[in-house]
Amino acid sequence: MTPIFFKYLEFFPFVSIMFSIFFGTFFTVFKRSSIFMFLNTLLSILFNIFYFYFFNNKLCNINNFFFHFDKLSIFFSLLILFSGLVIVLFSYFCLCEKNIYISEYYLLLLLLMLGSLSLNFAKHIFIFFISVEIITLSTVGLIYFFNKSKTAIEASLKYMIFSSFVSLFILFGIGLIYFINGNLEYIHLFSNLQKYDFYEKISIFLGITMLLMGIFFKISLFPFHFIFPDVYQVSDPIYLMCFSIINKISFLSFLTYFFLCSSILQIKFFYILIYIMSVLSIFFGNFLAIFQKNLKRLLGYLSISQSGYSIIVILSLLNKFTYFLENIFLYFINYVICNICFFGSMAIIKRCNFYIKKNNIFSNIYNSYFLLSLSMFIVLFSLSGVPPTIGFINKLYIFSYSICNHFWIMSLVILISNILGMYIYFKILISICNDNKINNNLCKYDFYYIKDILGIIIFVMSICLIFFNFSFFYNFFFKILFSGFSLK
């Protein structure tokens, strides 16, 4: 080990991903091969996972101007890397027959990983803005990648135009903050709020509101949710895995660090604003999902409500009762596993059956793929919060958080929207069980064993959801990774 390696320890994950991007680009010029690009991406992700595994204790001591490394953000980055690993596996096995530029797909995926990792560790708003732009760039490319129809162009264009608007807003907000404060680290945003006069206070509030607006657009909270059902309707299930996990979790981890460091929630205006938006997005996401006929569009609406729940989970970190701390780990583990399993099984079914109609993708899978449908049941239970799964414990935590702090209206809204959500998930479950004879004579696939490999991955992950307790995960993930894990 050279001393230079330890000196620039914090840059290695980003450097490794950038290196594999450059290497892949040069190789693609000479020859297109999907296996090479697959191995390239897989190796860079595996390198990062091992890197965080071995150096997490040393990373936590680093004081950098641009990046922070604490145990919560390392947890989030491990989630992102794990989901990236699964996505790469799925995309290699399920996409290899389609005539698309597969090497470009892997490059865009790597770019997305780079952006989300740097957003995850960002300490300075400058890094934040750059990584948001990188994520947006790769997202716009990926939406249009699989589906070349007019609606896909429309959706990706919509997404691009709105996100460019939003990035303009963010830039304006950053300018306002910098104009008043003169410092762009999160910690120093409200450090000397008492010194400012009225107009300076108003302008700094405006700047932060604009910044938050941009982030809320990216994670599809209520007033900015309108594009996301379109995006979900158009895109491929494998890409939906990326879109619902990597994009969202990177922004949520940013929000967690932002809320914890800058004392933004001490100010009542922002607290109530974030609070109302999350509750409204829970309600409207579930309420609008009832009327949907298309399954993917319905999932888009459900993702809105899920992001609302996750905001409430982040808010509960600042609570006076300490037992809510473990909720954040359970919630995000549950979220990642559920989304991987759901969209993964969708991708397998779509690959195996070429003639499926759009609306009833799942119909009659109970007879043809028994193991897959079993894991689907578990995932739907866990998403809706039925007892023998982790989702129930998450629901319990969210409810008890709202009750313990006497948020009566919020708890009522969550109660109603939870009943609606239960109904929707049960409708999906019934469509899985539906026994019409449309898709019976299908199942043409070349690689018979591939279905089994990916299916077993999904099945094992879904069995993890039938849980025992937090300490089960604690023993298996945290105690191995971090000794004596605690937040503060």
Added chain:
Amino acid sequence: MLPLLIFIPFFGGIISFLLQKISNKLPKFIAMFSILLIFLLNIFMFVHITFPKLDLFCINFFSNKFCFTWMEDIGIHFSLYEDIFSSYMIFLTTLLGLLSIIFSYYEIYKNPGTFYLNVLILISSTIGSFLSTNLIFFFCFLEIIIFTICFLNIFWGSKDIDTSIKFSCIKKFFLQSQISSLVMLFSILLLFNYYHSIYGVWTFDFNLLKHAFINKSVIENIILFGFLLSFIIKIPSIPFHTWLPDVMLFSPRGNFVDLIGFLSKVGIYGLLRFFIPISGNIFYKIQYFMILLGIINVFYGTFMASIKNNLKHALAYINISHVGIILLSMFNFNNLSYEGLFLYIISSTISSSLLFILSSKLYNNFNTYNFKSFGGLWKIFNTIPGFFLFFALSNFGLPGTGNFISEILIFIGFFLSHQKISIFFAFSLMLFAFCYIKLFHRIFYGSLKNNLKCCDLSFVETLFVSLLILFLIFIGLFPNFIFNNFNFFDICFN
């Protein structure tokens, strides 16, 4: 010992699921065997509780308490406790399970292993809800019951009826039961938080939470209202009864008709175990309202049962009227009526479930529940009409059966406390008689409309039914066998 009661049927279900590929008949035998095993274990437990001086085995094996720490910082423990009341209820559930498995011996199901997995999970979660004192685990078991009922109805429900109507009915059942369970979860969490605000301890243990109510504040009323609403939907009482007839109609072919019995028994148990001990002052406030609800239930149920053209619908509405009597005796502060209630739960469950089973035997012959295709069956069948007559009469309150004794006790207890209402209520007996006579007449008398080949009860089934008849008569003749040792009034109010 106590976790065995839950885990034996659960693992039996998993074994039967795994053995599905070897043979179609094995799952059935495993299910039967595991239920028989719990039946015997529970009887040992019952003997241990009633006669603690009779040390047949060492006491540690039969200890009626069990606790396993699960999530310590919130106070969720897997804690089980069995007393006389819960052991009665477990006896009932195992009896129902035995009935349903014996009488479905000749039925052919599509995936028998998965089917029996569902049934055994249903039974084990019902037993778990009777045993658990921790409110979160009670809630969990209730939720599992609902989902298994949904699955059984979706996959193995009767196929002669249109699937879209079936799915809409199951959705209705699911929505109502979800509303009830979420309201219950909310009131549990309110109680949890309320206890913490007074004593500073996070716990879900009901033996502690029982003592939380001191101040008579608004929150207490909200908590109690939530419990009451959720249990009333589960029983089901009148404004929320609409799911019962439909789900009864779509329940799996064969004799798995007591599926709903499991849920409604848990509802009654929950009201007696969790609502009444903490209700205190509010019990007297809502007493007249609940009695009114019970009377409406009785009259409405019998009225609808005599109108309906469908046999299953009619029997379901009769079940609703039974719920009315149970509510009446439950909200009557009297020792006699509580003794009657305990007997009534046992005897009415046995008799009405046998009625359901015999009606589904009729369905196997005619492929319909409609009264128009029945008629004059007394001529074809040997055993079914006689059994049907006996159970209909015992349901109506034939002297000599358990129903008669329990109804008499309920009426006397009701008369002692509310004299004017009880005179009005006595008219319901007439309606009961009218309803049963009309039902029986439409099925078994008159002219024969169909000349079908008929399959009667087999030898084992006949034997089992006659054993149950003997049991009902035994309860009716020697009710002191149950009453002597215990004061049921104390079990509920302490």
